[in-house]
Amino acid sequence: MPNSSLNNNPINMLHQLKRYFRASSRLLNTIEVFIDGNSIQVPPTFTIMQACHKAGVNVPHFCFHDRMAISGNCRMCLVEVERIMKPIASCAYPVSPGMRVKTQSEMVYNARGGVMEFLLANHPLDCPICDQGGECDLQDQSVVYGYKQGRFLEYKRAVEDKDYGPLVTTIMTRCIHCTRCIKFSEEIAGMPVLGTTGRGRETEVGTYIGRLMTSELSGNLVDLCPVGALTNGPYAFTARPWELRIINSFDVLDPMTPAIVVNTRGPEVMRVLPRIHDEINEEWIHDRSRHAFDGLKQQRINACLVKTQDGFKEIDWEQAINMAAEKLNQVSGDEVVGVIGEHMDLEAIVAFRDFMYRLGCENIEARRHGIQVSADFRANYLMNSKITGVDESDLVLVVGTNLRTQHPVLNARIRRCVTQNDLKVAVIGPSESLGYDYKHIGNSAKTLKEILDGTHPFAKKLEKAKLPMLILDSSLLKREDGEAIMALVQELGNKYKLVNPEANWNGISILNSSVGNIGALELGITSKHIPGFKPKIVYLLGADNFRPEEIPEDAFVIYQGTHGDEGAYRANLILPGAAYTEKSGTYVNIDGRVVMGRLATSPPGQGRSDWEILRALSEVMGHTLPYDDLQEIRYRIAELAPHLVKYDYVEPYNQTEWITKAKKGDVVESVFADQVDNFYMIDAISRASPVMAKCSAAFNHLKNSNFVPEFPNR
Amino acid sequence: MSWHRLLASKIRELRLVCCQTSSHSEGIRSFISKNYTQVKSQAPEFPFIVRECENAIPLVVARYDFGVEKKVCVEGFSEKDVDKAVEDLIKQADSINSHRETH
Ligand code: SF4
Ligand code: FES
Numbered sequence: 001m002p003n004s005s006l007n008n009n010p011i012n013m014l015h016q017l018k019r020y021f022r023a024s025s026r027l028l029n030t031i032e033v034f035i036d037g038n039s040i041q042v043p044p045t046f047t048i049m050q051a052c053h054k055a056g057v058n059v060p061h062f063c064f065h066d067r068m069a070i071s072g073n074c075r076m077c078l079v080e081v082e083r084i085m086k087p088i089a090s091c092a093y094p095v096s097p098g099m100r101v102k103t104q105s106e107m108v109y110n111a112r113g114g115v116m117e118f119l120l121a122n123h124p125l126d127c128p129i130c131d132q133g134g135e136c137d138l139q140d141q142s143v144v145y146g147y148k149q150g151r152f153l154e155y156k157r158a159v160e161d162k163d164y165g166p167l168v169t170t171i172m173t174r175c176i177h178c179t180r181c182i183k184f185s186e187e188i189a190g191m192p193v194l195g196t197t198g199r200g201r202e203t204e205v206g207t208y209i210g211r212l213m214t215s216e217l218s219g220n221l222v223d224l225c226p227v228g229a230l231t232n233g234p235y236a237f238t239a240r241p242w243e244l245r246i247i248n249s250f251d252v253l254d255p256m257t258p259a260i261v262v263n264t265r266g267p268e269v270m271r272v273l274p275r276i277h278d279e280i281n282e283e284w285i286h287d288r289s290r291h292a293f294d295g296l297k298q299q300r301i302n303a304c305l306v307k308t309q310d311g312f313k314e315i316d317w318e319q320a321i322n323m324a325a326e327k328l329n330q331v332s333g334d335e336v337v338g339v340i341g342e343h344m345d346l347e348a349i350v351a352f353r354d355f356m357y358r359l360g361c362e363n364i365e366a367r368r369h370g371i372q373v374s375a376d377f378r379a380n381y382l383m384n385s386k387i388t389g390v391d392e393s394d395l396v397l398v399v400g401t402n403l404r405t406q407h408p409v410l411n412a413r414i415r416r417c418v419t420q421n422d423l424k425v426a427v428i429g430p431s432e433s434l435g436y437d438y439k440h441i442g443n444s445a446k447t448l449k450e451i452l453d454g455t456h457p458f459a460k461k462l463e464k465a466k467l468p469m470l471i472l473d474s475s476l477l478k479r480e481d482g483e484a485i486m487a488l489v490q491e492l493g494n495k496y497k498l499v500n501p502e503a504n505w506n507g508i509s510i511l512n513s514s515v516g517n518i519g520a521l522e523l524g525i526t527s528k529h530i531p532g533f534k535p536k537i538v539y540l541l542g543a544d545n546f547r548p549e550e551i552p553e554d555a556f557v558i559y560q561g562t563h564g565d566e567g568a569y570r571a572n573l574i575l576p577g578a579a580y581t582e583k584s585g586t587y588v589n590i591d592g593r594v595v596m597g598r599l600a601t602s603p604p605g606q607g608r609s610d611w612e613i614l615r616a617l618s619e620v621m622g623h624t625l626p627y628d629d630l631q632e633i634r635y636r637i638a639e640l641a642p643h644l645v646k647y648d649y650v651e652p653y654n655q656t657e658w659i660t661k662a663k664k665g666d667v668v669e670s671v672f673a674d675q676v677d678n679f680y681m682i683d684a685i686s687r688a689s690p691v692m693a694k695c696s697a698a699f700n701h702l703k704n705s706n707f708v709p710e711f712p713n714r
Numbered sequence: 715m716s717w718h719r720l721l722a723s724k725i726r727e728l729r730l731v732c733c734q735t736s737s738h739s740e741g742i743r744s745f746i747s748k749n750y751t752q753v754k755s756q757a758p759e760f761p762f763i764v765r766e767c768e769n770a771i772p773l774v775v776a777r778y779d780f781g782v783e784k785k786v787c788v789e790g791f792s793e794k795d796v797d798k799a800v801e802d803l804i805k806q807a808d809s810i811n812s813h814r815e816t817h
Contacts (some may be wrong), residue, residue: 641765651767652734
């Protein structure tokens, strides 16, 4: 695809093939098997189903899921193997040399028909009122394997519905006991609250004691359930899959930018689903990514507003732009401050940057509350080990963050590596249940110092580790001793093999909290902090998480954004912008991966893409920005940093030599606190979302209760 | 090198684009390695932005007051030539900045 020419570059090849090398010895010896008479070479570790998939033969299945353990209990995947009398479950049976598999024989059809008949014996005939209709595995497969007539005269069984909270609706009568949801909660979410009770006909899936599923990843249960037993609560009965338009995009509410599908019907976003992207989110997204989009329909700013004595008054674009221009013309550039919001796209940021610089304003702030990193080199602010680096690493030290609430998807990946790759995890900071065993070794920067001195027992482990990783939350860098902490971490990096030029490995991974922040840093925007500086005009570009005390009382505030939140509340002039589903925008994630969010619907009312507003304003002010359409603005981005137009690609960068040395200083011994007190409401969109409000009401008190299953800290 | 001291006072930002591996970027790469520490020691806040991109034509871009940018293509330049190019960009600063102010 577009990257093929890039892959020929040696540096890149090394970067990407490193992982394959490790696995190659295992992959090299293959055996021959025959699927429906066709010979195929597969590794001996494959199951029959994997071999069939490799041969391009589809095997129907319910319980098998390639990211979870094999349970082999639905029996839908039966195939015939020569010289074996009975049909066998292909998902659980390993291949052997010369095996001859038949997937289309009469025996197979009969066996699958039988399984289907048993499944349907107790499955309700409620497809017309079932939300899964149209995307149901059982429905699809019964079209092929189902019999015309039922032979069961008994009553169908009925099962009481369970309460999984506001996000997952259960109709447990439809459950076919594939146990995918149980495996998910145990293996991926790390929260073993689901299980089966009873036997045979009485089997039920649920939480034993009526507990809610409080995982941040609980929405994924709905995607996993092959039938309509677990369905999307907020989406219930609103649309059918065949009415929906599918837009492949990336989510910006999570700084990992997981790949998502935005489903729209007409002008409305109906739901958000994850897309498979092995290098970002595998196939999971957290509940805020999935459900907070309904905040896009609430509290929206859909017209230009100006603050008057009796509240906000609606004005049209011309008046609004003229007013903004007039105000900005009255002051000199250095009396203006620009603040870039969390969800801003690169297009908006570059237009904002150019516009502000033309005014003579150098004071653009994107680092929320002043994160003290330098934008000079990319290694200063990105996750240098990459998200996939978790798979290779053998020791992770998490500093100053609760990964489960801050980065649930990354946490799921770490959890997988803990259970599969024997990854060891240690935490300095909040000690909460992460869903896997970890060692809590400290609370403050003191521990970092001890490790550096070698007096802490963890130092020995760090010394022995081959590819250690240190995950540092960017919130630590906005403390007053932020730079000193960074310096400490860099020293650690040099002392232990966190930074290892031979292996082309830099384990110092900074987790930024928002794409707007990363985007600004990518374009080289850092603010000069001037203490006591009182701006006359503050331009908030979608910024809601600012500190109100930093804006003087008498400053004129222009808010360009989407929601009636903190920013709009303080604003004197409001310009309606577009949210992430309403514009085509480029974003950079914590990895440095450049992703393109696609336009799914148009902004409500008078809303416009953010860069267009800035372009119009600049023209009125006589500093016209030199681009008229998206293409041209992307050329401009490429001019500033050419790697920012290589989509869905992580540009390799010098991560071992070119790093800005942080200034050493004294660290304060205060505790690294958990930064997210309410996972469901952290930005303007999620604060406006009714679903997120319901979630915080339903889950937050449970999360803080003592009954959360704790994993003993080893 | 005299320009180090002038850098932060004359220009607002120095931006260097280079390729990680190509030989045409060798000069600018060693320029960065050699000068970075010194620039930072004299002006720790000065944005000395380095962006790498495969096969990118190496560029030095200086930003002056009011967003005026001047760029020099340094393809195949030696480290000394890059140094010279940067120095030239700094020399131009006065005339560019004053031009804008009268404007
Ligand atoms: S609820 Fe769905 S996912 Fe869970 S066991 Fe039943 S059918 Fe499978
Ligand atoms: S997929 Fe093989 S038994 Fe369920």
